[in-house]
Amino acid sequence: MTAIAQDHAHVVAAADRLRDAARSGRPGPPVRDLIGSDDVTSAYAVQRLLASERIAAGATAVGRKIGLTSTAVQRQLGVSQPDFGVLFDDMAYGGGDTIAIGAVLQPRVEAEVAFALGADLVDGDLDLAQVRGAVKYAVAALEICGSRIRNWDITFGDTVADNASAGAYVLGPRRMRLDEFEPRDVEMSMTIDGEVVSTGNGAACLGDPLIALQWLARKARDLGVPLRAGEIVLSGALGAMRPVGPGSTVTAMISGIGKVKVTFSEE
Numbered sequence: 044m045t046a047i048a049q050d051h052a053h054v055v056a057a058a059d060r061l062r063d064a065a066r067s068g069r070p071g072p073p074v075r076d077l078i079g080s081d082d083v084t085s086a087y088a089v090q091r092l093l094a095s096e097r098i099a100a101g102a103t104a105v106g107r108k109i110g111l112t113s114t115a116v117q118r119q120l121g122v123s124q125p126d127f128g129v130l131f132d133d134m135a136y137g138g139g140d141t142i143a144i145g146a147v148l149q150p151r152v153e154a155e156v157a158f159a160l161g162a163d164l165v166d167g168d169l170d171l172a173q174v175r176g177a178v179k180y181a182v183a184a185l186e187i188c189g190s191r192i193r194n195w196d197i198t199f200g201d202t203v204a205d206n207a208s209a210g211a212y213v214l215g216p217r218r219m220r221l222d223e224f225e226p227r228d229v230e231m232s233m234t235i236d237g238e239v240v241s242t243g244n245g246a247a248c249l250g251d252p253l254i255a256l257q258w259l260a261r262k263a264r265d266l267g268v269p270l271r272a273g274e275i276v277l278s279g280a281l282g283a284m285r286p287v288g289p290g291s292t293v294t295a296m297i298s299g300i301g302k303v304k305v306t307f308s309e310e
Contacts, residue, residue, distance in 0.1 A: 064191035086203035106130040110207040112279030122199045128207030136213045144289045147189035147210035153280040154295035156252045157184035164260040164270040174257045183215035183303040215303030224299030227251035231281040233295040243282025252278035
């Protein structure tokens, strides 16, 4: 077997393992024994394979999510860059909706600024002015992260392969233009059943959620999958991610763009 064929076999084996966990509803072992802990190329190859299968089965890709935007989490996983995954239409919820607790494996919730793009980010330098100009509006968002890997035992390679641990997302109702607020200046407070469990701000997301969006625009273009008008981008956590259980209600208030809330079913 050639080295290229062997690498592809490892990618397929890792995809098989993650697919089996998703279909069975039972998290499985990590995939780093197959693709390595920090092989970015192989990890994104697994992600693309699983995403293409999902699209072939009828799902529609509607955007991206950025992960690992916290320097503390990057240090924990031994990496120096964020990662990203694909958002699908069947992952989307509106503020006030109820999500089945079993819809996401091992769910953990974080609050973010989400951007809706009004222009492609394909050509040019993709500097901050261009990226800012491509944003149609922003909303408060909750991301329900989920891991197909047992006990969240992940390295960088594991989470990238697992679609950046994407599960579901919730968009708030209030749409704000960037001339109405500044993403880096927002303050966030998130509660679960009325108890404050996470606080943070825009600067916690790579220094500015727009810098995170710029990173994604450049990275996605480099990988041949540039950002397009109409996509939704979850820009990264403003504070700590927290686990959630059956029957819980999660509410995030983000200054400048408002509130977003979701409830999880009892079973």
